[in-house]
Amino acid sequence: MAYELVVIGTSWGGLHALRKVLSGLPAGFDLPVVVVQHRHRDSDHLLVSLLQDHTPLRVCEVEDKSELAPGDVYVAPAEYHVLVEPGHLSLSTEEPIRFSRPSIDVTFESAADAYGARTIGIVMTGANDDGARGLRRIADRGGAAIVQDPSTAESAVMPTAALRMVPEAKVAKVEEIGKLIARLQARQKAAKRPALASEPSRGKPAAGGDGAPPRETR
Amino acid sequence: MHKVAQPPLAYDTQLEQLEIELLLEAIFRHYGFDFRSYAFSSIRRRIWKRISAEGLPNVTSLQERVLHDPQVMERLLLDLSINVTAMFRDxxxxxxxxxxxxxxxxxxxxxxxxxxxxxxxxxxxxxxxxxxxxxxxxxxxxxxxxxxxxxxxxxxxxxxxxxxxxxxxxxxxxxxxxxxxxxxxxxxxxxxxxxxxxxxxxxxxxxxxxxxxxxxxxxxxxxxxxxxxxxxxxxxxxxxxxxxxxxxxxxxxxxxxxxxxxxxxxxxxxxxxxxxxxxxxx
The missing domain is CATH 3.40.50.150 (Vaccinia Virus protein VP39)
Incomplete structure (x- = not known):
């Protein structure tokens, strides 16, 4: 089974880190990328254009029920939670979760539930612990967990919290995260090539038998 | 006690989806509130919030409570309706x-x-x-x-x-x-x-x-x-x-x-x- 979705969460210092990750993605990158960056409500369009300047991928702000298309970058709007559904994104104005809206945990947990082991979750620089629980869930569902090396993060709180919850996560500097994603994809493609015909199609919710490792109850 | 506002990981997501569909069908047929076509990931979060708050293990157990205790239905209804608003919002x-x-x-x-x-x-x-x-x-x-x-x-x-x-x-x-x-x-x-x-x-x-x-x-x-x-x-x-x-x-x-x-x-x-x-x- 191939990866089908990348979710990235960050807050303080995130703009710089996001630019580096996006510009480090390989040419022809073909997974949808959902970005949750905490920020002020008036900065929506600015963030999209600041990211667009650094990548050939199309960057857009999430609208309700946006279709997930390969190689597009979806930025969570300020003041809304973004929930991942099979094949598209929904918005919600529910209360902030641990003071955050958008909440990285909300997006990551819904991604884990909708895409299971087909998810790559990345937590980067930030000044609170949002994202740690969501990344745990992605890892538990068999997805790939990546955390920015806290010693290179503008604010180490968020990546440190994520590593505490997901100690087995891969640790990388921002410059290397793009390459790491490419390597994960390549490894999977190599391993799965003979079994391509039996891949489940996207658009179906992740099932129990989706190739995730055996799950434990807490 | 189930403190998690989340399904336990052992939970099969297809089984969970079936249980949620049955719960929403039961609510519609018994109480007349129709949440059957609500966006799934969001309603799922809110159902689990109620399951945790009631100290229950799964969706089916919430269905049993909701059908036999209208007060549980009242509480779930509050969880399911989102009333976040503001004057001159946007x-x-x-x-x-x-x-x-x-x-x-x-x-x-x-x-x-x-x-x-x-x-x-x-x-x-x-x-x-x-x-x-x-x-x-x-x-x-x-x-x-x-x-x-x-x-x-x-x-x-x-x-x-x-x-x-x-x-x-x-x-x-x-x-x-x-x-x-x-x-x-x-x-x-x-x-x-x-x-x-x-x-x-x-x-x-x-x-x-x-x-x-x-x-x-x-x-x-x-x-x-x-x-x-x-x-x-x-x-x-x-x-x-x-x-x-x-x-x-x-x-x-x-x-x-x-x-x-x-x-x-x-x-x-x-x-x-x-x-x-x-x-x-x-």
Whole structure:
């Protein structure tokens, strides 16, 4: 089974880190990328254009029920939670979760539930612990967990919290995260090539038998 | 005790989906509330919030409780309805409405506005203030509806938290307000009581977008951040209801991150502002 979705969460210092990750993605990158960056409500369009300047991928702000298309970058709007559904994104104005809206945990947990082991979750620089629980869930569902090396993060709180919850996560500097994603994809493609015909199609919710490792109850 | 607001990981997601569908079907058949076409990931989160709060292990056990104890249903209903709102929410919307829609409304002898999913009424009062300042309130009638009678009672009372008045004042100014915002309310106990003359032209009533039909023809329909909780099939149904309820060249106002793009009705409207304000053109 191939990866089908990348979710990235960050807050303080995130703009710089996001630019580096996006510009480090390989040419022809073909997974949808959902970005949750905490920020002020008036900065929506600015963030999209600041990211667009650094990548050939199309960057857009999430609208309700946006279709997930390969190689597009979806930025969570300020003041809304973004929930991942099979094949598209929904918005919600529910209360902030641990003071955050958008909440990285909300997006990551819904991604884990909708895409299971087909998810790559990345937590980067930030000044609170949002994202740690969501990344745990992605890892538990068999997805790939990546955390920015806290010693290179503008604010180490968020990546440190994520590593505490997901100690087995891969640790990388921002410059290397793009390459790491490419390597994960390549490894999977190599391993799965003979079994391509039996891949489940996207658009179906992740099932129990989706190739995730055996799950434990807490 | 189950402290997690999350399904345990051993939970098979397909089994869970089946259980949620059965729960929503049971609620509809027993209580008449139809959440069956709500956006799944969001309703799932809120169901688990209730499962955790009740100390239950799974969706099926919540179904048993909901069917045999109406008080559990009441509590779940509160979890399932989202009533986050603000006066002059997204001030840019109200500014655009004032600049681009008001001139069109001036041409009508009588203006009928439907505010669908008005929750506790903050945006209804905002629109009434705007129409008042533009000299149109006297010839307007605002129909403000919500599925939930409890929030409608709050809306009718017109008392909003005093501690939010600073935020609302800022919104009002950004929205192009023409007076001092404090002219519209008096502080009373912990609340700000809004001038009752604002609601002389407002009718608050219960209406369910999922199951009820259109009840009139309108010049303006406002439905902001309500449809995001519906799945696409239900969104399309509600858009048909709005389309059928608007006069020709009527105005549809949506939330700032909502779109007609996925509704099958995109071609029937033209967008007349950078905000989500549309005019029915065919």
């Amino acid at each position: 001030p840019g919307f109200y500014r655009a409405f004032r600049e681009q829609v008001i001139p069109l409304l001036r041409t009508y002898p009588f203006i009928r506005v439907w505010h669908a999913g008005c929750s506790t009424g903050e945006e209804v009062y905002s629109m009434a203030i705007l129409l008042e300042e533009e000299g149109l309130l006297q010839r307007s009638r605002l129909y403000a509806t919500d599925i939930n009678e409890v929030v409608l009672q709050q809306a009718r009372a017109g008392i909003f938290p005093l501690e939010r008045m600073q935020e609302y004042t800022e919104n009002y100014i950004k929205a192009g307000g023409k007076r001092a915002f404090s002219e519209y309310y008096v502080a009373k106990y912990d609340g700000a009581l809004f001038n009752p003359s604002l609601t002389e032209h407002v009718v608050f009533s219960q209406h369910n977008l999922v199951t009820d039909r259109s009840f009139s023809e309108f010049n303006v329909i406002l439905c902001r951040n309500v449809l995001i909780y519906f799945d696409r099939s239900l969104q399309t149904r509600v858009h048909r209801l709005f389309y059928d309820s608007l006069v020709n060249f009527g105005i549809l106002g949506l939330g700032s991150k909502e779109s007609l793009r996925f509704s099958q009705y995109e071609d029937c409207y033209e967008q007349i502002a950078s905000e989500k304000i549309y005019r029915k053109v065919r």
